[in-house]
Amino acid sequence: MARIVAVTGTGTGVGKSVLTASLCAALRGRGMDCRALKPLETGVRPGEPGEDAALLGAASGPGWTAGIETLELPRSPLAAARAEDRELDLGALEAAIAGAARRCALLLVEGVGGLLVPITAGSTVRDLLRRLDAEVLVAATAGLGTISHTALTVEAARSAGLRLLGVVLIDVDGGTDPGFAAENATQIAAQCGVPVLGILPHVGDARDADALAAAAAGLDVSSLLLPRPDPTGEVVAADRRHVWHPFTQTGEWRDETPLVVRSGQGCWLVDWSGRRHLDGISSLWCTVHGHAHPSLDAALREQLGRIAHSTFLGQTHAPGALLAEELVGVAPAGLTRVFFSEAGAAAVEAALRIALLAQRHAGHPERTAFVALGEAYHGDTAGAVSVGRSEPFHTGLDPILFPAVRVPSPHGNEAGSLRALGELLAREGDRVAALIVEPRVQAAAGMLTHSDRWLRDAAELAHRHGALVIADEVATGFGRTGDLFASGGAGIAPDILCVGKGLTGGYLPLSATLATEAIFDLFTGPYAAHRTLYYGHTYTANPLACAVARASLRLFDEEDTLASARRLAATLERLTSERVSGLPGVFDVRRRGVMTGIELRDGDTPFEPARRVGRAVTLAARRRGVVIRPLGDVVVLNPPLVMSDAEADLLVGAVAGAIEEALPG
Numbered sequence: 005m006a007r008i009v010a011v012t013g014t015g016t017g018v019g020k021s022v023l024t025a026s027l028c029a030a031l032r033g034r035g036m037d038c039r040a041l042k043p044l045e046t047g048v049r050p051g052e053p054g055e056d057a058a059l060l061g062a063a064s065g066p067g068w069t070a071g072i073e074t075l076e077l078p079r080s081p082l083a084a085a086r087a088e089d090r091e092l093d094l095g096a097l098e099a100a101i102a103g104a105a106r107r108c109a110l111l112l113v114e115g116v117g118g119l120l121v122p123i124t125a126g127s128t129v130r131d132l133l134r135r136l137d138a139e140v141l142v143a144a145t146a147g148l149g150t151i152s153h154t155a156l157t158v159e160a161a162r163s164a165g166l167r168l169l170g171v172v173l174i175d176v177d178g179g180t181d182p183g184f185a186a187e188n189a190t191q192i193a194a195q196c197g198v199p200v201l202g203i204l205p206h207v208g209d210a211r212d213a214d215a216l217a218a219a220a221a222g223l224d225v226s227s228l229l230l231p232r233p234d235p236t237g238e239v240v241a242a243d244r245r246h247v248w249h250p251f252t253q254t255g256e257w258r259d260e261t262p263l264v265v266r267s268g269q270g271c272w273l274v275d276w277s278g279r280r281h282l283d284g285i286s287s288l289w290c291t292v293h294g295h296a297h298p299s300l301d302a303a304l305r306e307q308l309g310r311i312a313h314s315t316f317l318g319q320t321h322a323p324g325a326l327l328a329e330e331l332v333g334v335a336p337a338g339l340t341r342v343f344f345s346e347a348g349a350a351a352v353e354a355a356l357r358i359a360l361l362a363q364r365h366a367g368h369p370e371r372t373a374f375v376a377l378g379e380a381y382h383g384d385t386a387g388a389v390s391v392g393r394s395e396p397f398h399t400g401l402d403p404i405l406f407p408a409v410r411v412p413s414p415h416g417n418e419a420g421s422l423r424a425l426g427e428l429l430a431r432e433g434d435r436v437a438a439l440i441v442e443p444r445v446q447a448a449a450g451m452l453t454h455s456d457r458w459l460r461d462a463a464e465l466a467h468r469h470g471a472l473v474i475a476d477e478v479a480t481g482f483g484r485t486g487d488l489f490a491s492g493g494a495g496i497a498p499d500i501l502c503v504g505k506g507l508t509g510g511y512l513p514l515s516a517t518l519a520t521e522a523i524f525d526l527f528t529g530p531y532a533a534h535r536t537l538y539y540g541h542t543y544t545a546n547p548l549a550c551a552v553a554r555a556s557l558r559l560f561d562e563e564d565t566l567a568s569a570r571r572l573a574a575t576l577e578r579l580t581s582e583r584v585s586g587l588p589g590v591f592d593v594r595r596r597g598v599m600t601g602i603e604l605r606d607g608d609t610p611f612e613p614a615r616r617v618g619r620a621v622t623l624a625a626r627r628r629g630v631v632i633r634p635l636g637d638v639v640v641l642n643p644p645l646v647m648s649d650a651e652a653d654l655l656v657g658a659v660a661g662a663i664e665e666a667l668p669g
């Protein structure tokens with residue numbers, strides 16, 4: 005596809021069309037296959053071609069149609085479309101522009117007015133350009149008032165991550181003092197940190213192709229002639245030289261071609277070549293509302309304008325305090341106190357410490373044991389690994405771990421697991437501090453599911469024996485299982501709840517440990533009693549992260565994200581049973597909400613781990629434009645909750661194809 009460069013104005017009437025036409029004519033004159041497009045033109049009588057489109061069409065040479073949509077009223081596209089009782093289709097516009105870009109080497113797209121002009125009720129010109137992955141050239145008048153207007157446009161482009169090629173000042177009516185225009189150019193370049201490509205003189209007759217091309221002669225168009233920068237090679241080289249990736253086999257990493265992500269949009273990741281990849285795992289189970297959601301971006305920017313970090317040790321701030329209140333409002337009943345950390349593992353560490361000390365402060369210093377499930381995963385710090393130990397990953401770590409008591413995972417044998425828990429608690433329940441569980445889905449173990457019934461029975465047993473219940477919802481929280489929290493949905497009342505991954509909608513590292521008021525009260529006493537919770541991380545309750553988390557919680561209401569999650573769960577159920585379940589090598593498809601695990605086996609026996617079957621499927625899916633990451637030989641799908649049916653279809657289709665490729669017959 006061609007490179008797309010959008011010419012956007014600081015307002016209307018700044019001479020965008022003339023600039024676009026003259027650039028197009030000049031670049032064509034230098035032998036470049038450049039064409040220009042005016043995708044939306046307002047103030048055009050039905051059945052007639054738009055004036056701007058005609059101008060751009062002439063500059064683009066023969067065999068080219070420069071217009072797509074016209075609207076009659078000279079208003080914003082949104083208002084003009086409403087007057088005609090219709091709504092513009094952003095996706096269709098995007099597709100039409102992308103189609104035009106496939107027919108040339110450089111496509112100049114003239115915007116409508118400025119970047120924030122509305123096209124539909126929920127989208128602006130800027131959104132369209134972002135979807136098109138366009139670069140931006142700003143057209144501004146050369147005269148009075150241009151510095152502020154230009155700076156605002158540059159800011160709007162930057163804050164959406166659009167690449168700025170520069171600014172062109174235009175002497176619209178031929179009346180601007182050249183000295184004044186040059187002064188403006190210098191100031192804009194200094195203030196905005198963008199190159200000013202030059203000053204376009206007044207063009208007497210815009211229909212004269214030679215005059216148009218000549219007008220652009222004074223502009224520095226070198227950035228349009230050079231290819232768009234692509235740092236992929238440099239990034240990969242630096243990465244191979246210096247980066248140590250988590251949970252990544254270093255030898256395999258050296259040999260594969262990594263995906264270098266440049267940007268994201270909705271459920272898609274975009275690499276530096278502009279190729280789009282469907283994010284089937286929510287960037288490791290974090291992204292909730294999609295990448296680059298305007299509301300989350302805006303919440304982050306707004307907070308960034310105030311302060312990025314201010315300590316929570318002995319001080320407070322609005323994003324942290326208000327988020328705590330809002331979390332308590334949606335958490336399972338009884339959880340009233342929020343302790344912030346950054347990683348899920350840190351939230352679990354805090355939970356373990358709180359449980360141990362709460363028992364001690366309540367007069368039970370003998371309650372020091374933690375009961376954990378077989379196949380549990382609670383994060384990678386020492387305490388979290390102690391309750392989530394699994395071979396062979398944690399071989400050799402014992403000197404820094406504490407011994408936890410295990411009961412078998414309920415997956416596959418709920419009665420047996422419950423019996424073992426009952427027997428254990430009957431035997432030594434009076435020395436147990438807490439039971440820690442991942443409610444509904446033991447995710448990292450390979451999406452091992454269990455029933456709500458088992459969960460209720462297990463929690464009830466623990467409580468009956470004086471143990472606290474810790475629900476680790478780092479993976480299952482925020483809609484993944486179809487309820488905002490799995491424990492609430494299942495009807496259990498944990499004493500301590502850990503959340504992480506999706507808390508900020510997948511934007512920033514933030515986690516939290518929620519506790520009951522009864523537990524919190526145990527930590528209140530005279531200073532000398534040392535009941536203070538001596539625990540915390542430097543960046544606890546980072547205001548940027550908290551601000552985004554608040555916006556993410558609001559989106560659950562405003563966009564009814566849980567309804568989307570349930571719809572997506574049903575779609576995944578249908579698609580996986582139609583297209584995956586019967587494939588050779590597919591042993592089991594497990595799902596709760598959108599959390600899906602496809603277990604691959606050789607008949608009834610697991611594949612030889614060295615065959616790396618899960619990885620082979622992942623790489624085959626990558627070639628089909630889909631990003632997934634397996635857990636051993638369990639292929640995991642855990643998409644953003646807002647994934648559309650069409651995207652889910654693509655995802656499951658690609659995964660089915662990848663399984664067939666990796667395991668033929």
Ligand SMILES: *Cc1c(COP(=O)(O)O)cnc(C)c1O
Binds near residue numbers: 350381448477
């Ligand atoms: C991912 C996960 C963690 C660890 O979270 P990090 O942010 O990676 O430290 C803890 N518990 C569960 C259930 C998880 O899935």
